[in-house]
Amino acid sequence: MISKETGGEGPPVPGSPELEVPALEWKFSQAFGERAVGEEVQEVDIISAIEFDKSGEHLATGDRGGRVVLFERTDTKEFRTRKELESADYALPKYPEYRYSTEFQSHEPEFDYLKSLEIEEKINKIRWCHTVNGSHFLLSTNDKTIKMWKVSEKKLKRVTDLNIVPPVGNGIPIGGSPIWNSRLYNMRSFSWGGPKMIPSMDDFIFPPGGIPSLRLPTVVVSSSEMALVPGCRRVYANGHAYHINSISNNSDFETFISADDLRINLWNLEVSNQSFNIVDIKPSNMEDLTEVITSAEFHPSQCNTLAYSSSKGSIRLIDMRQSALCDNHSKLFEEQETPGTKFFFTAIIASISDIKFDRGGRYILSRDYMTLKLWDINMEANPIATFKVHEFLRPKLCDLYDNDSIFDKFECCISGDGLHVASGSYSNLFRVFGVAPGSEEATTLEASKTPNRGRHLQTPSKSGRFVNLGRGCRDNTRGNESPGSEMNGGAYDFTSKLLHLAWHPASNLIACAASNSLYMYYA
Known part of the structure; x- marks a missing residue:
């Protein structure tokens, strides 16, 4: 679709009348590491990061134990040409x-002896880098250290043959040649690069009549x-x-x-x-600190542009061409507060x-605590869409504050075509929203x-505010919060939370983490 606002090729514009959003019916695809009923989950096994690579052929997860697990796509491996696909007997x-x-791992x-501080091995973020010569590169980070990993295919060397003649009778081989006792050559434990086997004189057997010839063993290794x-690397x-909360690769494939x-x-x-420090919001007096950086992301195609969010609910867009030190932003995205709506928890949930x-x-x-917001980088005053994820929890903010x-x-994700967004909630639930007006109701799914099964736990709330791009800042209300949605808030388990999820870059496939299990759903 050609975007009229930008004059170039891009995703559909939310709110455009010609936008047709297909209805998505989500189904279960796969599960990895699903725990049995009553099985206790170890803290180190809880997934803390999920990331698809740009092609969608590979998926990486990180956990609180500092491990990175890689998955590869298999449905496109066997058949790659149309002719081979037509000759297949199954689809x-x-x-x-x-x-x-x-x-x-x-x-x-680690332990910082200068600050007397323990550094956890938990993986905070994973980002795939550019593939080089068939090898995959990715960045992973905990609170303090970032590492680059190279994952490549290599041939394993194995011992496949030894010219040892099996013994006959009392250890005398066929042909009269002496041999070592067979128990010296236990091939089940012999491998290339493994422990060396040193023969003992007690295991040597002399044939009758002496040793007419000596035959040395030859090892055959194949890869x-x-x-x-x-x-x-x-x-x-x-x-x-301070603790690292974000890493992001640049589109120039050289920096991050x-x-x-x-x-x-x-x-x-x-x-x-x-490294080069490009943003520093630390005040000269820490008592004057009013906000912190919560997330940062590079623009997908403009290598000079990046955005970062803060604890005040604002997003700053900076251009590295303007200045080497980017403390001054080029654009500020911040929703204007409605008079009389501010209360005690406003700053926290924002x-x-x-x-x-x-x-x-x-x-x-x-994504803030209560909502998802979609912003147009050409409109700074207000988001073009607001999606209420769990609005029925608003009366329970006091209880949520007491138990932290x-x-x-919560993380958020957007589909490759830009037509749907998703984010997680409690009781291992996540919600998928259609971006355009007239799209289907918000879908609630359980991991x-x-x-x-998770749909009966609450009434789907279809809410949000859209800005008509052709008429300035006119608000169009998609719908109101269902009055019955608050009644089911008590059914939620706040100890089971779905914080991490990722959307496949080219298909309607969502991967989400529920504790130590990885679930995938397609539409």
Whole structure:
């Protein structure tokens, strides 16, 4: 579709009358690591990060134990040409399928002796880098250290043959040649590069009549099996004094940013011992601190543009061409407060926990505690759409504050075509919203093998405010919050929360993490 506002090719504009949004019916696809009923989940096994690569062929997850698990797509591996597909006696699945590929330990627990501070091994973020010569590169970070990993296929060397003649009778081989006792050559434990087997004189058997000849064993090694071998290429350390909450790759394939509470650093992928500080909001007196950085993201195509969000509910767009130090933003996206609506928890629930650019870079999706907001980078005053994720929890904010649930950081995701957005909630539920007016009701799904079971827990709330792009700032109300939605708020389990999810870049496939389990759903 050609966007009239930009004059170029891009995603459909929300609110345009010609936009047709197909209805999505979500179904269960796959599950990895699903726990049995009553099984206790270890803290280190809880998933803390999910990320698809740009092609959607690979998926990576990180957990609180510092491990990174990789999955690869399998439904496109067997048949690649149309002729081969026509000759097949069965059809390929209509949705992506994945299988476990490999895993590795990315981070270990550390201790900062200068600050007497324990550094957890938990993986905060994972980002895929550009693929080079068939090898996959990705960045992973915990609170303090960023690492680059290279995952490539290598052939495994195996011992396939030894010219050892099996013994006959009392250890005398056929042909009269002496041999070592067979128990010295237990091939079940022999492997290339393994422990050496040193023969003992007690195991040597002399044949009758002496030793007419001596035959040395010959090892035959073959490398036929392929396996993924991870290796740490670089360690980007000592760049942040506070906890890292975001990393994002640049479209130039040469640099990336990392953000903590007060600073954003720019790194070169080839240089690990230094970085350039581009944003610093730390005041000279920490008592004057009013906000912190919560998330940062590079523009998908403009290598000079990035956005970062704050705990005040604002999003700042900065252009690195304007100044080397980007403390001054080029655009500020902040919703205007309605008079008389401010209360005690306003500042807490306004904090943005995650932001995402759409594929074309025209829109920014943000998630605060209660809502999803879609912003047009050409309109700073108000979001063009607001989606209420769990509005019925508003009367329970006091209870959520007491048990610290109000500080949970939910992630958000946007579909590759820009027509749908999604984010998680409590009781392992997540919600999918259509972007355009007239789209289907918000869909509530449960992270289980029966996803539609979660619909009875609440009445779907279809809400939001759209701005008619052709008429300035006129508000169009899509619908009101259902009056019965608050009645079901008590059915929610606040200990089970779906914080992390990701949308496939090219298909309607969502991967989400419920505790230590990974679930996938397609539409």
